[in-house]
Amino acid sequence: MEIKKVCVIGAGTMGNGITQVVAQAGYDTAMVDIKQEFLDRGMNAIKGSLARVVKKGTITQADADKVVARIKTYTDMKAGAGDADYVIEAVFEKAEVKQPVLKQLDEVCLERTIIASNTSSIPISLLSSATKRPQKVVGLHFFNPVPVMKLIEVVKSLTVSEETIATSVALGKSLGKEPVVVKDSPGFIANRIANLAANEALKVLEEGLASAEDIDKVCRLAFNWPMGLLQMTDLVGADVVMDLGESIYKETGWERYKPAPLLKRMVESGYLGNKAGKGIYTMFGPKQ
Numbered sequence: 224m225e226i227k228k229v230c231v232i233g234a235g236t237m238g239n240g241i242t243q244v245v246a247q248a249g250y251d252t253a254m255v256d257i258k259q260e261f262l263d264r265g266m267n268a269i270k271g272s273l274a275r276v277v278k279k280g281t282i283t284q285a286d287a288d289k290v291v292a293r294i295k296t297y298t299d300m301k302a303g304a305g306d307a308d309y310v311i312e313a314v315f316e317k318a319e320v321k322q323p324v325l326k327q328l329d330e331v332c333l334e335r336t337i338i339a340s341n342t343s344s345i346p347i348s349l350l351s352s353a354t355k356r357p358q359k360v361v362g363l364h365f366f367n368p369v370p371v372m373k374l375i376e377v378v379k380s381l382t383v384s385e386e387t388i389a390t391s392v393a394l395g396k397s398l399g400k401e402p403v404v405v406k407d408s409p410g411f412i413a414n415r416i417a418n419l420a421a422n423e424a425l426k427v428l429e430e431g432l433a434s435a436e437d438i439d440k441v442c443r444l445a446f447n448w449p450m451g452l453l454q455m456t457d458l459v460g461a462d463v464v465m466d467l468g469e470s471i472y473k474e475t476g477w478e479r480y481k482p483a484p485l486l487k488r489m490v491e492s493g494y495l496g497n498k499a500g501k502g503i504y505t506m507f508g509p510k511q
């Protein structure tokens with residue numbers, strides 16, 4: 224299936240990153256959010272990200288201007304998505320927010336349009352049940368920061384068609400990414416592994432086996448990871464890590480995903496990480 228126009232729903236962290244890579248790949252691009260100020264903020268993030276690439280010399284200012292010119296923004300779903308060939312939803316990670324968005328997309332989109340969700344943990348089968356086109360609903364799980372991270376998990380529900388999967392893989396490749404097809408299972412693959420490891424690092428900290436810095440040093444030096452798991456938890460957000468663990472545990476009953484008590488205490492105390500200006504390193508890192 225030929226794709227000319229891609230519409231991204233949500234102009235937040237992931238939505239604006241996805242919009243940028245889609246426009247950079249040359250597609251007619253639309254970005255939809257509920258308020259113009261959110262769209263403006265998303266466009267500013269895209270311009271800032273492109274400015275950094277121009278500064279590095281990877282693209283010229285003229286190229287960056289063309290990318291920005293390719294993006295149109297809308298607060299009306301039908302205006303943005305009504306003539307798109309492929310739609311990628313990146314709104315809040317709540318089924319009660321995503322399902323009505325999927326339902327509305329099903330109503331306003333062309334019959335042939337594929338609707339993808341960037342969900343990190345909500346089953347694609349649950350989201351596709353909000354539409355009358357489950358064979359055309361797929362997971363397209365990008366990683367943060369989108370312009371940098373190579374992986375896309377293409378999530379295959381029980382009802383999605385092979386054609387939808389093939390088109391989604393081809394789209395991912397055209398964005399310069401490396402798509403991996405995974406089954407519709409809690410946490411998919413990357414988050415399932417990362418969440419377990421981060422939770423274990425929290426338990427190691429709680430048991431006092433070493434300092435936060437040294438636990439992260441072990442991660443970096445033993446596994447050659449660019450950052451330790453505690454630093455990653457501060458970056459991603461303790462609440463996000465806890466919610467994901469809880470949702471996998473709730474769905475599967477796997478005890479190992481039960482959030483570490485320390486993780487829960489951090490969330491309750493508002494130590495959510497970088498976005499809150501305080502996190503694991505503020506509490507347990509070296510004192511200034």
Ligand SMILES: NC(=O)c1ccc[n+]([C@@H]2O[C@H](COP(=O)([O-])OP(=O)(O)OC[C@H]3O[C@@H](n4cnc5c(N)ncnc54)[C@H](O)[C@@H]3O)[C@@H](O)[C@H]2O)c1
Pocket residue numbers: 232233234235236237238255256257258261313314315316317320324341342343344364365366367
């Ligand atoms: N942040 C990450 O590291 C990350 C990584 C992978 C996947 N994800 C997933 O991507 C999705 C988006 O996450 P995010 O971090 O970008 O969130 P975010 O909070 O930064 O952005 C969400 C955006 O969606 C908009 N929105 C909400 N309801 C809407 C609606 N009905 N119509 C249009 N826009 C609407 C909001 O106004 C907001 O701008 C979530 O499903 C999340 O799990 C996030």
